């Protein structure tokens with residue numbers, strides 16, 4: 001016995017609803033428009049690009065983390081001949097922070113990239129880094145500001161890592 005499915009009818013009766021997710025990004029024309037602490041942190045991230053180890057991609061990424069006690073932790077990408085063994089600048093910095101300052105809250109993270117020129121480039125965090133940073137934001141239960149180099153001279157500021165990761169997977173998913 002077979003059943004005939006009327007697909008057109010199914011679509012018309014669909015209970016589907018659209019969920020729209022919006023995020024807010026502050027856009028600054030250049031770094032000089034940022035607050036002094038944000039400018040300083042972005043500068044730290046730029047300087048961190050110069051000690052990146054990126055012989056394969058020649059794409060040098062720097063990150064800088066500002067802690068609540070004003071400590072700054074720099075990170076940069078660390079590549080490896082066995083490519084997947086390398087790690088991004090953001091995770092280099094945030095895992096070091098987690099290891100060395102486990103009880104000190106993170107206020108902000110700046111990220112910037114550079115090739116072999118002095119021009120700085122955008123480098124929005126990859127998915128894995130968004131997930132890693134979100135873990136620490138949830139752990140400390142206060143938002144972590146993101147300061148990202150944008151196109152040209154522009155700078156993007158987001159007030160929470162969670163803004164970059166809608167429909168996140170977090171510790172709540174593992175609670176029974």
Ligand SMILES: [Zn+2]
Pocket residue numbers: 088089090091125126127128129130
């Ligand atoms: Zn990454």
